Amino acid sequence: EEYDLKSRQRLYTFPREFAALGEPLLEAIEQIFLDSKFDATQLNNTLRGVFFTSAAQAQADAVADQLSIWQRFVRAIKTARGESSASLPHALPDGNRSYFLHDLLTQFIFREAHLVEPNLQWAWRYRLLRLGGHLLVLVLAFLLWQGMQTSQQTNGDYLNEISARATRLDGDVKAYTGKPAMAPVPALLDSA
Known part of the structure; x- marks a missing residue:
């Protein structure tokens, strides 16, 4: 008034x-x-x-x-x-x-100064989440690298096996052409 x-x-x-x-x-x-986008310290500003x-x-x-x-x-x-x-x-x-x-x-x-102090529980949680995220990325990268190494090793073994079979098949075909007969044909086709 x-x-x-x-x-x-x-x-x-x-x-x-x-x-x-x-x-x-x-x-x-x-x-x-x-x-x-550069400041993610708090979910919502108050x-x-x-x-x-x-x-x-x-x-x-x-x-x-x-x-x-x-x-x-x-x-x-x-x-x-x-x-x-x-x-x-x-x-x-x-x-x-x-x-x-x-x-x-x-x-x-x-x-009310205590209201603007950093929330240590939130800070610890965000730090833990960031650490977990980084560890997850590292584990995924390691698993990807290991999968690629295993795939390369398996593919190398497969190529060596195919090369050995091709060499054996080449020898069998050369032996067959030297003396043609019908009896070794099914075994020759199975080895191919």
């Missing part, structure tokens, strides 16, 4: 001004929490909240929506009065008045 008339007048457009921050804020949050505070409080008003009808009306009145640009909404605070984010830091950020 605000009972001061001037404060109530200044707060009248606050809901619209605050709503105008929604779209730029969503774009900024999407860029901050944008997924990256946004705890968005805090609106003031780091420096001056009498100047910062307006989120400069193109609203009310802001254009206020600028037109100030221009008609001939006020200087120093009194426009973007005037910077003067002096050494600093309002640091003390409450936000002490009451929220530092108290």
Whole structure:
């Protein structure tokens, strides 16, 4: 509740001004929490909240929506009065008045610091999964290499056996052509 008339007048457009921050804020949050193929430390990024505070409080008003009808009306009145640009909404605070984010830091950020510590159980699990994946790749590569070596050895033995049989068959065929007879033909065909 605000009972001061001037404060109530200044707060009248606050809901619209605050709503105008929604779209730029969503774009900024999407860029901050944008997924990256290079960072797989966490399955889902978690946004705890968005805090609106003031780091420096001056009498100047910062307006989120400069193109609203009310802001254009206020600028037109100030221009008609001939006020200087120093009194426009973007005037910077003067002096050494600093309002640091003390409450936000002490009451929220530092108290909830344990929430942003790395989850050691997840880290151990991911490390174990990576190690298991690498070991699986090594075992599969070794089995593939061993299978290729066995295949090469078996194929070599097969070629040697075929070569020996071909040599024996060549000798048998030469012996058959020397003295043709029908009796050795079935044995000759079986050996082929």
